[in-house]
Amino acid sequence: MTSSATGGSSGTGTSDGGQTWVPSEHERARAAYRRARARRSTLISALSTIAVALTLTFLLTSSPGWPRVQWTYFNWEKAVESFPAVLDGLWLNVRIMVVCGAIIAVFGLVIAIARTLRGPVFFPVRLAGTIYVDLFRGLPIILVLLLLGYGAPALRLQGLPTSTLFWGCVALILSYSAYVAEVFRAGIESVHPSQRAAARSLGLSHGQTLRFVVIPQAVRRVMPPLLNDAVSLQKDSGLISILGVVDAVRAAQIQTASDFNYTPYVVAGVLFIALTVPMARFTDWVGRKQGYQGAGGNL
Numbered sequence: 001m002t003s004s005a006t007g008g009s010s011g012t013g014t015s016d017g018g019q020t021w022v023p024s025e026h027e028r029a030r031a032a033y034r035r036a037r038a039r040r041s042t043l044i045s046a047l048s049t050i051a052v053a054l055t056l057t058f059l060l061t062s063s064p065g066w067p068r069v070q071w072t073y074f075n076w077e078k079a080v081e082s083f084p085a086v087l088d089g090l091w092l093n094v095r096i097m098v099v100c101g102a103i104i105a106v107f108g109l110v111i112a113i114a115r116t117l118r119g120p121v122f123f124p125v126r127l128a129g130t131i132y133v134d135l136f137r138g139l140p141i142i143l144v145l146l147l148l149g150y151g152a153p154a155l156r157l158q159g160l161p162t163s164t165l166f167w168g169c170v171a172l173i174l175s176y177s178a179y180v181a182e183v184f185r186a187g188i189e190s191v192h193p194s195q196r197a198a199a200r201s202l203g204l205s206h207g208q209t210l211r212f213v214v215i216p217q218a219v220r221r222v223m224p225p226l227l228n229d230a231v232s233l234q235k236d237s238g239l240i241s242i243l244g245v246v247d248a249v250r251a252a253q254i255q256t257a258s259d260f261n262y263t264p265y266v267v268a269g270v271l272f273i274a275l276t277v278p279m280a281r282f283t284d285w286v287g288r289k290q291g292y293q294g295a296g297g298n299l
Contacts, residue, residue, distance in 0.1 A: 089251035108180030136178035149243035187218030
């Protein structure tokens with residue numbers, strides 16, 4: 001038994017008397033046309049990319065200054081020699097990002113909640129949160145690193161470490177928490193007031209409403225920008241090198257100092273890119289899962 005389907009499709013009977021969908025000849029032709037167009041577009045994209053890459057490579061390698069540039073920035077022997085030290089320093093950057101990122105997420109959420117508390121009794125808390133956010137968003141992060149990394153150990157505060165690594169991490173946490181707090185606050189305030197009203201009508205307290213209703217929705221909504229901050233933190237962890245901490249950037253600087261060959265910096269850059277690009281693509285994927293589409297399309 002055969003029956004017509006909407007859009008030119010047809011169905012055929014099965015042995016058990018049911019119906020199974022079979023595309024019509026017109027639908028198969030359209031699918032074949034779309035596949036051919038996709039293959040053509042892919043081929044054109046690949047050929048144009050190869051042509052541009054070959055042209056740029058030819059222009060670069062045929063320029064008079066290329067031998068000097070190659071020795072200074074793309075020396076293979078120097079790259080192999082410096083790679084172990086830079087990779088060991090990068091492991092410190094990864095640990096800084098993981099530990100500081102976890103603390104920043106918690107601290108930033110606390111500040112965001114403090115800034116969204118209602119009622120006149122909480123005005124001092126809201127004011128303190130506002131001052132904190134304005135202060136650390138206004139200060140350059142490198143200035144905070146210098147103030148705490150060099151100034152705090154000289155104070156020899158009782159019960160606190162004098163390690164520049166510790167105070168460098170504190171500087172990163174203080175600076176990034178201000179930005180993350182604003183991301184969380186935007187998410188909290190984006191939750192419709194009816195959600196709070198419904199939760200309170202069910203007998204939930206203000207704290208329970210925040211915990212079970214508002215914050216879970218807010219965190220889901222701001223996950224893409226939070227991941228962007230994590231990508232930025234991974235890169236900015238290299239700023240801690242100005243305090244003398246031997247991370248990937250500092251290790252590259254030490255390797256460079258011997259012969260003023262800057263290939264170790266390129267090696268450090270490649271390693272940072274190898275970390276941040278997958279994180280950036282994961283951020284894009286999370287954004288697409290939540291319905292965010294960039295105006296320029298996706299790679």
